[in-house]
Amino acid sequence: MKISIITVCFNSAATIEDTIKSVLSQDYSDIEYIVVDGKSTDPTLEILAKYRDRISRHISEPDSGIYDAMNKGINLASGSIIGFLNSDDIYANKEVISKVAQVMQTKDIDCCYGDLEYVAENNPNKIVRRWKSQPYHDSLFRKGWHPPHPTFFVKRSAYYTYGVFDLSYNIGADYELMLRFLQRYNLRTKYIPNILVKMRCGGISNRNLYQIIKANIECYRAWKKNDLKMSPLTIIRKPFSKISQFVYAKS
Numbered sequence: 001m002k003i004s005i006i007t008v009c010f011n012s013a014a015t016i017e018d019t020i021k022s023v024l025s026q027d028y029s030d031i032e033y034i035v036v037d038g039k040s041t042d043p044t045l046e047i048l049a050k051y052r053d054r055i056s057r058h059i060s061e062p063d064s065g066i067y068d069a070m071n072k073g074i075n076l077a078s079g080s081i082i083g084f085l086n087s088d089d090i091y092a093n094k095e096v097i098s099k100v101a102q103v104m105q106t107k108d109i110d111c112c113y114g115d116l117e118y119v120a121e122n123n124p125n126k127i128v129r130r131w132k133s134q135p136y137h138d139s140l141f142r143k144g145w146h147p148p149h150p151t152f153f154v155k156r157s158a159y160y161t162y163g164v165f166d167l168s169y170n171i172g173a174d175y176e177l178m179l180r181f182l183q184r185y186n187l188r189t190k191y192i193p194n195i196l197v198k199m200r201c202g203g204i205s206n207r208n209l210y211q212i213i214k215a216n217i218e219c220y221r222a223w224k225k226n227d228l229k230m231s232p233l234t235i236i237r238k239p240f241s242k243i244s245q246f247v248y249a250k251s
Helices: 016-024 044-050 066-076 096-104 156-162 173-184 209-225 234-240 243-250
Strands: 003-009 031-037 057-060 081-084 089-091 111-120 123-131 153-155 189-200
Touching: 003 016, 003 066, 003 096, 016 031, 016 044, 016 089, 031 044, 031 066, 044 057, 057 066, 066 081, 081 096, 081 156, 096 111, 096 153, 096 189, 123 189, 153 156, 156 173, 173 209
Parallel strands: 003 031, 003 081, 031 057, 111 189
Antiparallel strands: 081 153, 089 189, 111 123, 111 153
8 A cells, every 4th residue: 555645835944854864764664755945045945856766756936825735735646645745754664654544544544643752843852842642533523632643644535535735725725625634524534543644843834823813714614615514612622622632741
């Protein structure tokens, strides 16, 4: 079973080599690795050139943002399963994709996800917070929960059946997509109780209060778009649901 891993990047020279090595070190053999670059002007392309023979597909052209680049990656992918690894993230260990493959070989599973560690921007060995997830049930989104998108793997056919990332969202298109797949269309999912990804702090939706507020507004829009009834407490619960991540990080 081929699994397509997509990395989107733009001027990511400081971190992308760690990301590439993380993918190439996986012990699962049938990986299609796709890199979608937004026409970087720093040494990113020079780093990619070093791994030209081990990257399955690579394009470098202007895009309209991260979700546009992700959609380009989906269009390029030929694997049965698609996952995303951002250009400043790494897999937790070399067995991650093997674990995903084992779960996704089950006929009644459409997607899966696991746990995530936030690590210091300059030190991926320093854990800042830990996003410990849980088995899915349909009340969780209303409680402010959602899976960590960097750990979210989906059958490629789901994107063609239920749609790709909605480019009208600047920050929350990943949330809207997971809400659409899991809450609206009830894709069959499985929780992997392991840390799958280490994510450097400083993501676009977590940088400052303005970005957090903007992300929550887009989450509200996502519920409206999908004709789902949302509790007024959902948006309030969403930021508070992250408090436990700091507790887990210290445990």
